[in-house]
Every structure is written in structure tokens, then in C-alpha cells.
Amino acid sequence: MSNLAASAPVAAAAQKPFLNRLASGISSRLVIIVPYAWLLFFFLVPFVIVFKISLSQSAISMPPYAPSIDFSEGIAGLWAALKELSFDNYVWLTEDPLYFNAYISSVMIAGVSTLLTLLVGYPIAYGMARAPASLRPTLLMLVILPFWTSFLIRVYAWIGILKPEGLLNQFLMGIGVISTPLVIMNTYTAIYIGIVYSYLPFMVLPLYSSLEKMDNSLIEAAQDLGCPPISAFWKITFPLSLPGVIAGCLLVFIPAVGEFVIPDLLGGSQTLMIGRTLWNEFFANRDWPVASAVAIILLLVLVIPIVLFQHAQARAQEQDR
Numbered sequence: 001m002s003n004l005a006a007s008a009p010v011a012a013a014a015q016k017p018f019l020n021r022l023a024s025g026i027s028s029r030l031v032i033i034v035p036y037a038w039l040l041f042f043f044l045v046p047f048v049i050v051f052k053i054s055l056s057q058s059a060i061s062m063p064p065y066a067p068s069i070d071f072s073e074g075i076a077g078l079w080a081a082l083k084e085l086s087f088d089n090y091v092w093l094t095e096d097p098l099y100f101n102a103y104i105s106s107v108m109i110a111g112v113s114t115l116l117t118l119l120v121g122y123p124i125a126y127g128m129a130r131a132p133a134s135l136r137p138t139l140l141m142l143v144i145l146p147f148w149t150s151f152l153i154r155v156y157a158w159i160g161i162l163k164p165e166g167l168l169n170q171f172l173m174g175i176g177v178i179s180t181p182l183v184i185m186n187t188y189t190a191i192y193i194g195i196v197y198s199y200l201p202f203m204v205l206p207l208y209s210s211l212e213k214m215d216n217s218l219i220e221a222a223q224d225l226g227c228p229p230i231s232a233f234w235k236i237t238f239p240l241s242l243p244g245v246i247a248g249c250l251l252v253f254i255p256a257v258g259e260f261v262i263p264d265l266l267g268g269s270q271t272l273m274i275g276r277t278l279w280n281e282f283f284a285n286r287d288w289p290v291a292s293a294v295a296i297i298l299l300l301v302l303v304i305p306i307v308l309f310q311h312a313q314a315r316a317q318e319q320d321r
Contacts, residue, residue, distance in 0.1 A: 047296075047299070050292045050295055050296060051292070051296055052069075052085070053065055053288055053289055053292040054089055054090070054289055054290075054292035054293040054295075054296050055085035055086060055087065055089070055289070056084075056085060056288075056289045057084075057086075057088070057289060058286075058287050058288070058289050058290070063288065064286050064287075064288050065288050065289050066084070067080075067081040067084045067085075068081070069081045089289045089290050089292075089293040090293050090297075092290065092293075093290070093293055093294065093297065098272075098277070099274075099277065099294060101272060102272050102273060102274045102276075102277045103274055103297070103298070103301065105272045105273055105274075106257045106258070106259075106273045106274040106275070107257060107301070109188065109191060109192075109195075109256070109263075109273060110195075110252075110253050110256035110257040110259075111253065112192065113191075113192055113195040113196060113199070113252065113253075113256050114249050114252045114253040114256065116192055116196050117195070117196045117199055117200055117202075117203045117248075117252050118203060118245065118248065118249060118252075120196060120200060120203075121200055121203035121204045121207055121248065122203075122207055122245075124143070124200075124204050125203075125204045125205075125207035125208040125211055125244070126207075126211055126237075127139075128140065128143075128204075128208050128211075128212075129208055129211035129212045129214070130211075136212075140208070143200075143201050143204050143205065143208075144201060144205075146201065147201065151198065151261070152261065154197070154198065155194055155198065155261055155262055155265050155266065156265065158190070158193065158194055158197070158265075158266060159185065159265060159266065162184040162185050162190050162193070162266070163184075163185045164181040164182075164183065164185070165181065166185075168182070168184070169181040169182055185266065185268070186266075186267060186268030186270070186271075187267070187268075188267065188271075190266035190267060191262055191263055191266055191267045191271065193266070194262040194265075194266045195252075195256050195259065195262055198262065199251070199252045199255065199256060202248060202251040202252050203248035203249070203251070203252050204248070205248075206243075206244040206245075206247035206248040206251065207241060207244040207245065207248050208244070209244055210240070210241040210242075210243050210244030210245075211237070211241050211244065214237065214240050214241070218236050218240075219232050219236060219237065222235070222236055250306065254302055254306075257274065257275075257298070257301070257302060258274060258275045258278070258298060258302075259273065259275050260273075260275035260276055260278070260279055263275065263276055264276060264279075274294065274298055277294060278291055278294050278295060278298070281294060
């Protein structure tokens, strides 16, 4: 009995490392499982549903497409519904130039808007990174402050500023710069202004994060060696801030391509962007299959270049090693 009593603490002590390893293994797997489960339920499952709708045909029913999969009929009903699916909607998109022009117009508007946002946001982020440390939290709060207001209200505010009798024209006419109101509303200029204003924080924050971490002694060393400030910026500051530039451009470009509210309110009815086309197909025409096909192609247009870029960047990092 004494031997058994003496061996019990030893066995318990031997089990502790095993239990610790088991707990750490479970926790590490949970850390991996949680984001994958999030992507599964909030990205992959909706993507599969939309892709299935894009292969269906428009119908006067609820929901407004056919076939609808009825799981109560079992495997036979599922197989019968799958056999009715086709790629006719994708073929239709290639035959109608409206959709191709909408994609091209959206990419061009988003590209120009991203470039303008970068030109406006980089000096702001650079100034924030070079500001005194005690002032940086206040400047950061001022950048985030617009998010405290509804996005729709902020876009509506630009209507009051840009319309012919708006604040901007009244101010310019009041100081004598112009004699007749400028036509800015319902133009691409208004769209660019709205996108740059709305998405500017998405550009400033990644840039500020990169510039704030930069070692200022590199600039001082370059200046000591006789490098002019402009050359030091392009040879040291800008290359070191490229991760922030890339992240900011992606954060602005991706939502800008599918933007609907800003073109609809500031660009007028003649603006051709894929977000408006998608809305019209869903709600005006109630053609869910075609609208789903438009959404799937838009997703591929955005995701494939990003995946290729990340792959090329990973290969470049491996070669540097």
C-alpha cells in the first residue's frame, strides 16, 4: 500500500506535461480553426449560393429563379436540380457590351480614385508620422473621426456642397473667382471627390503605420552623406513605406470598384459602373441569375490579381532569402 501511495504523486506529476501539451495543441488548433470557420460560413458558403444562382434561370416565382434545390427530395431531387444548371448567363454577359463597358469603367474610375487618394493621403500620413509623439493620437483621431458619422449622410453632405447653388459655388462666387456656378454634380469629378473623401482614412492609416515605424536615423545618415532631401525621400522613405502603399491602395481600390452609393448620388443616372448595373439587375429587373453572374465575375476580377500579386511577392521574398 505504501508503494502505491508513493507512486500516485509521481504518476500525477508525469501526467501534467502531457496535459499541458494536449491543452496547447488544442488551443493552437482552435486559433487556426476559428478564422477558417469564419471564412467558410461568411465567404465560401455565400459564394457557393451566389454561384448556384448564377447558373440558374430567371423565373416568375419566389425566389425569382429556377431550379430551386429542395433537400426534402433527397439525392435524386438534388441531382435533378443540378442537371438544369447552365452557364447561359455568363455567355449572355459576353454578348452584351453593357457589362464589359461597366467593368472597364469601374476599374478605371477605381484606379484613378486610388491614385488621387494616394496623392492626398501620403502627405497627411507623412505629416502625422513626423509630428511630435504627443500630438499623434489627436491627429489619428481626426482621421478616424469621419467614421463616427453615417457613410450615407457624409455622401449626402457633398450634394449640398457641390450642387450649382451649393456652398462651394456660393463661396467661389462670393470671393469673385467665378461668375457662373460650376457644374460639378452628376460628373465624374464629383465621383472622384466622393470616393477620395470617403476612402481617405483607408489610405492614411496603413501609410501612417509604415511611416511611423521607419528609422529616422537612415534619413539623417543620407543627409550627412550629402543626399538631397528629395533624393532621400525617393531612395529611402518611399521604398520603406511600400507595404503601406500597397495595403492602402488595395483597401481603396477593391471597394471602389463595386461602389454604388457614391456614383448613384453624385454621378447621376448616366454614370456607368458595375455596382449600379448590379443593383439594377437585382432590384429593377429582378434578374437574380444575371446579377449573380455579374457579381461572380466582379469577385474574380478583384481576387485573381490579388492572389497573383501575393504569389509573386512570396516568390520574391524567397529569392531574397
